[in-house]
Amino acid sequence: MRILIIEDEIKTAGFLKKGLVEHGFSVDWAPDGQQGLFLALTENYDLIILDVMLPKLEGWAIVTSVKKEYPHLPLLFLTARDTTEDKVKGLELGADDYLVKPFAFSELLARIRARLRKGEFKATNMISLANLQIDPLRYRVTRTGQRIELTQKEFALLLLLATHQTEVLSRTLIAEKVWDMNFDSDVNTVDVMIRRLRRKVDDPFEPKLIHTVRGVGYVMEIR
Numbered sequence: 535m536r537i538l539i540i541e542d543e544i545k546t547a548g549f550l551k552k553g554l555v556e557h558g559f560s561v562d563w564a565p566d567g568q569q570g571l572f573l574a575l576t577e578n579y580d581l582i583i584l585d586v587m588l589p590k591l592e593g594w595a596i597v598t599s600v601k602k603e604y605p606h607l608p609l610l611f612l613t614a615r616d617t618t619e620d621k622v623k624g625l626e627l628g629a630d631d632y633l634v635k636p637f638a639f640s641e642l643l644a645r646i647r648a649r650l651r652k653g654e655f656k657a658t659n660m661i662s663l664a665n666l667q668i669d670p671l672r673y674r675v676t677r678t679g680q681r682i683e684l685t686q687k688e689f690a691l692l693l694l695l696a697t698h699q700t701e702v703l704s705r706t707l708i709a710e711k712v713w714d715m716n717f718d719s720d721v722n723t724v725d726v727m728i729r730r731l732r733r734k735v736d737d738p739f740e741p742k743l744i745h746t747v748r749g750v751g752y753v754m755e756i757r
Contacts, residue, residue: 535650536560538577540570540584540596541612546635550583550612553639554646567591574600579607580650583642586613586620594627601628601686608649612637622726625713628686632713661696664741664756668696677739687712688731695744695754704751728752 537559541547544565551561562577564570567588574582574596582600586593597609610631611624621632631645661668665678673689675682684692690712695703705724728744736742745753 535580536562536578537646538562538564538570538573538579538582538584540564540567540574540582540588540593542566542585542588549639550642553643557643565589567593567596571596571599574607575603581608581610581646583610583612583646586611586615586624594623597624597627597629605686610642610645610649612642618722618726621723622730625687625723626685626727626730630713661693663696663699663743663754665739666696666735666743668693675735677735682734684731684734687727688734691727691731692735695752698754700753700755702747702750702753708751 535558537554539547539550539554539561541550541563542565547563547565551563554561562573562579564573567584568590570582570584570588571591573579584593584596588596593611593613597611600607600609605628608630609628610633611629612633612635613620614635616634624632630649633642633645659670661670667676669675670693673686675684675689675692691708694708694711708724728746732744736744741756743754743756745755745757747753
């Protein structure tokens with residue numbers, strides 16, 4: 535398994551590379567965002583670990599560019615940026631995980647292994663509910679015939695809800711399925727993502743399809 539580390543702190547990068555190599559990974563390192571993006575787009579990696587704050591090119595831009603070319607390549611943010619807004623932004627741009635510094639290497643390793651072990655969910659049939667249609671193969675969402683533009687994570691969240699119609703999904707389950715993350719200590723992140731999805735998919739239309747089950751989670755159904 536090949537991993538790319540994009541990290542400008544030499545000490546942190548050295549620590550990460552040493553630890554990952556000891557656990558059997560082949561590791562490349564880029565000290566700035568520009569070089570990191572070049573490697574990400576020209577080499578074959580199984581996973582990328584990157585910081586947000588990087589010289590020459592920020593991590594946000596790297597994730598956006600990489601996901602356009604390789605939508606299923608796992609990207610994991612490892613950063614000191616610890617606000618809910620930063621986490622939401624990173625995940626909304628397409629990152630698959632978000633770990634805040636300082637961190638435990640054992641936790642990072644567990645998340646890497648879980649990400650590499652877990653295959654992406656792929657549906658093949660058109661999904662419909664009321665006037666909402668989801669085409670999983672073309673990443674296309676319409677409602678009353680109107681095209682709705684979603685980010686990759688918004689689409690994954692909608693697809694999860696739609697494939698479990700009438701089932702109440704907990705925040706923890708949503709976090710695990712969509713991001714391979716455990717948000718027990720920060721469930722507000724899932725709530726924020728649900729609100730953003732509702733603004734695009736539900737607010738301009740009738741009937742409302744995404745519902746809150748207080749104290750439990752969320753469900754998609756016609757009421």
